[in-house]
Amino acid sequence: MALFFHYLSLPYLLEGIEVTLQVTALGLIGGLMMGVILASMQLSRFAVLAGFARGYSIIFRGTPLILQMVFVYDALPHIGIKLPAILAGGVALAANEAPFISEILRAGVLGVDRGQVLAGQALGMTPGVLMSRIIAPQAIRAMIPAFGAEAVSALKNSSLASVIAVQELTLRSTQLASSTFDFFSIFFASGLIYLCLTGAIAIIQLVVEAWLDLDRASSQKRLLRLLPWYRSQPDGEPIEVAEGGIVDAGVAELPPSRPKLELVDHAKRAEMLRRNNIAVGVEGLRKRYHKQIVLDGVEMTVRIGEVVALLGPSGSGKSTLLRCINHLEGWEDGSIRVGGRRLGFADSGRKLSPRELANERAEVGVGMVFQQFNLFGHLTAKENIAGPLRWVHGWSRIDADRRAFELLERVGLGQRADALPRHLSGGQQQRVAIARAIAPNPSVLLLDEPTSALDPELVNEVLEVIRRLAIEDGLTMIISTHQLRFAEEVADRVVLLSGGTIVEEGPAREVLTRPRTTVAQRFLSAMAEE
Amino acid sequence: MRKRLFIEELMRRLSAAGSRGAVFAAIVIAGLCAPVVAKAAPSGCAALAEKYPDWKGKTLVNAINPHTPGYEAIDPKDPNKYVGFDIDLGEEIGECLGFKVTYKAVTFAALLTTLASGQADIVISDIYATEERAKAADFITYSKVFDGVLVAKGNPKGIHGIDLTLCGAAAAENTGFVEVPLVQDMAPKCKEAGKPEPTLQLYDNNANCIQAILAGRADTYVNDVNTVDNAVKANPDKLEKAVAVTIPYSVGIAVPKDKPKFEEAVMAVMIEIYKSGDQLALLKKWELDPNNLKEPGLLTVK
Numbered sequence: 044m045a046l047f048f049h050y051l052s053l054p055y056l057l058e059g060i061e062v063t064l065q066v067t068a069l070g071l072i073g074g075l076m077m078g079v080i081l082a083s084m085q086l087s088r089f090a091v092l093a094g095f096a097r098g099y100s101i102i103f104r105g106t107p108l109i110l111q112m113v114f115v116y117d118a119l120p121h122i123g124i125k126l127p128a129i130l131a132g133g134v135a136l137a138a139n140e141a142p143f144i145s146e147i148l149r150a151g152v153l154g155v156d157r158g159q160v161l162a163g164q165a166l167g168m169t170p171g172v173l174m175s176r177i178i179a180p181q182a183i184r185a186m187i188p189a190f191g192a193e194a195v196s197a198l199k200n201s202s203l204a205s206v207i208a209v210q211e212l213t214l215r216s217t218q219l220a221s222s223t224f225d226f227f228s229i230f231f232a233s234g235l236i237y238l239c240l241t242g243a244i245a246i247i248q249l250v251v252e253a254w255l256d257l258d259r260a261s262s263q264k265r266l267l268r269l270l271p272w273y274r275s276q277p278d279g280e281p282i283e284v285a286e287g288g289i290v291d292a293g294v295a296e297l298p299p300s301r302p303k304l305e306l307v308d309h310a311k312r313a314e315m316l317r318r319n320n321i322a323v324g325v326e327g328l329r330k331r332y333h334k335q336i337v338l339d340g341v342e343m344t345v346r347i348g349e350v351v352a353l354l355g356p357s358g359s360g361k362s363t364l365l366r367c368i369n370h371l372e373g374w375e376d377g378s379i380r381v382g383g384r385r386l387g388f389a390d391s392g393r394k395l396s397p398r399e400l401a402n403e404r405a406e407v408g409v410g411m412v413f414q415q416f417n418l419f420g421h422l423t424a425k426e427n428i429a430g431p432l433r434w435v436h437g438w439s440r441i442d443a444d445r446r447a448f449e450l451l452e453r454v455g456l457g458q459r460a461d462a463l464p465r466h467l468s469g470g471q472q473q474r475v476a477i478a479r480a481i482a483p484n485p486s487v488l489l490l491d492e493p494t495s496a497l498d499p500e501l502v503n504e505v506l507e508v509i510r511r512l513a514i515e516d517g518l519t520m521i522i523s524t525h526q527l528r529f530a531e532e533v534a535d536r537v538v539l540l541s542g543g544t545i546v547e548e549g550p551a552r553e554v555l556t557r558p559r560t561t562v563a564q565r566f567l568s569a570m571a572e573e
Numbered sequence: 574m575r576k577r578l579f580i581e582e583l584m585r586r587l588s589a590a591g592s593r594g595a596v597f598a599a600i601v602i603a604g605l606c607a608p609v610v611a612k613a614a615p616s617g618c619a620a621l622a623e624k625y626p627d628w629k630g631k632t633l634v635n636a637i638n639p640h641t642p643g644y645e646a647i648d649p650k651d652p653n654k655y656v657g658f659d660i661d662l663g664e665e666i667g668e669c670l671g672f673k674v675t676y677k678a679v680t681f682a683a684l685l686t687t688l689a690s691g692q693a694d695i696v697i698s699d700i701y702a703t704e705e706r707a708k709a710a711d712f713i714t715y716s717k718v719f720d721g722v723l724v725a726k727g728n729p730k731g732i733h734g735i736d737l738t739l740c741g742a743a744a745a746e747n748t749g750f751v752e753v754p755l756v757q758d759m760a761p762k763c764k765e766a767g768k769p770e771p772t773l774q775l776y777d778n779n780a781n782c783i784q785a786i787l788a789g790r791a792d793t794y795v796n797d798v799n800t801v802d803n804a805v806k807a808n809p810d811k812l813e814k815a816v817a818v819t820i821p822y823s824v825g826i827a828v829p830k831d832k833p834k835f836e837e838a839v840m841a842v843m844i845e846i847y848k849s850g851d852q853l854a855l856l857k858k859w860e861l862d863p864n865n866l867k868e869p870g871l872l873t874v875k
Contacts (some may be wrong), residue, residue, distance in 0.1 A: 053652065055647075055652030055653060056652075058653075113683070113686075116687075116690070116692065117683070117686045117687065117689075117690040117692065118690070120690040120691045120692060121690060125690075125691060125692065128677070128692075201764070206679070206680055207679065207683075207693075208636070208677040208678050208679045208683075208687070210678065214678060217640070217650075217777075217778060217780060217781075218639050218640065218646070218647045218678060219647060219649075219652055220639070220650050220780045221639065221640035221642065221646055221647075221778055221780040222639070222640075222642050222646035222647045222648070222652075223649045224804070224807035224808065225785075226780060226784055226787075229770055440620065512609070
């Protein structure tokens, strides 16, 4: 036991820790840098880069680290690269860690909800902004445990550098054992040292995890609540539906609507709209997923201020059409113009890069609301709205916050500005999403089945918000929906899609009450039965 | 190297002691350094240093497998130093030609690879000069080889060397040791004699081989007799030396094949050290068998 403590405190071994940490740090930092490169190559649009990265991964993940160490140390000098031992060990460890770290990064990035990525694109975020503001913050949170494990593994793997004369802890332990014959005392001592080091990594991991925990903010608030001057702001679970199940619980949160316009004279309004400029023009749009034809020659014109309801059975191409209008998806044939601009193509006809496309989307101003809300999970309700204004449109923090609060008030969520999406009900989330979409004053708002994912009692609050946008703001909207009554009430025009083509279109009331085609009749009667 | 480390260590203590201790420490350094410096190189060295001036003031790397107490191992009292017969020999060669020696600790099997890759300049690490190894490096031989047979106390398996008594036994060896093929060669002979073949366990260093016997995994470890003696000395109630056997090799200093000038210089210095009696003195200093003494020779293979 005395020997054990003697070796535990022996400067010779303690100095070995330093070398062990140096090799580990080189391996992890180098591995992280190479891992980032490998992961971005694998995630890139270019097949050659992805292939190269995959090849590297196969080789360096598939061969033992001990061979790689010997290779860097003994083989590279033959081509004139003679690295000092510690550096050679660090380089070999980095080369070996890179593919593992790359896979962690890739899993983290791919693990971020695809819907949020779509929402970010729809908001006009460039790939860079999307990565740094939306994907990375969430991916990093998810990757911390894996990184902790990888760091521990790298630390232990650094012991293999003992084969190439790196004077780290393991090599020192074996040499000491050879000269003193105190085999077990020495190895127990160095084992304990390794345990302390890996334990330290585990603690760092836990601290970082706790630090990045999104709910930490609310636990801070819990403490704040103890302060006498703290004004409570509900942020816990969604507000419960009051006794008796009032169906418009969410509607009650909305501010009183402005004096309602007199009953709209539909004929007059239609006449007025007809004179307006074209907001969205779709010509001969064709799109396939592999062999399946999704859109088959769609022609559609939407004028400024018009509200168009897209109806049609599931799989009729409604969502795809909306995504094409925002160029979230490409298409084979046809063209789409928004505000007179041909989306996705430069004046010369060249296809735009993702970055240019994002900028164009932000400029032209096409807002989008998704069925699954797609709020950014790591941002509060306020930040979901204010963030994109700052990152995409370059607003100042003050202006963006003011706009966010104003819109949250309008959708009845002024009190929940600091709540995370996961603490909001579906209806509340969709209202935030609508506020987010209209924040930069888009010229067109696309709503993709905005109430389909909601529980029935939450549908009304969302419809009410949309209704007000249409009537009070005169916003140009294309809504795909199954809510016939809503469509009749709000839409100027109904477009009925089936099998990728428009089977009927016309003034909302007319199509919905007196459908001409049999497809429309069958669809509407089926919908009415539900 | 040892002297430098020694001084460095003192300097470290000196700075730790602070300015008040500085004067005292300086006196201590002056006092302690004197005897170290006093150990003179053989008288012929001056002429050799003049004849071979290329390495004067340089620092050369000696690749060693420091798991052989007596030859090369870290100093248990100060683990920052390497000590042993080979270490002293290398230092003396350096002293003679005016270069300093630093050390690179590698596995035994990696000694010659390290030399070939240029990561080391010389290998003085109790390595037996064999024809096979001489394909990778030239050897300046300097010591006869006697192997000892290390067994558990009481020699329960009755092993007496690399002969038929080894049949059916488990032998621990270091990867890359010359004993490895010798043990392997016993397999057909044992079979012929109607006995079970010996099994071979390969380890990375002496300590692991010795542990294999202590743990009851291996029955014997055949290696340099001095290594075996040291193992017995460390575990007198668990191990014993069965017998010493002669092995038809010499121990050699490995030098790169592509540096004939360096080889020539080292050879000349070794002859000087042998003639001056320093080599015998070193054997005695490290309590090695004086019978190991051998006039330097050269082993090269094209």
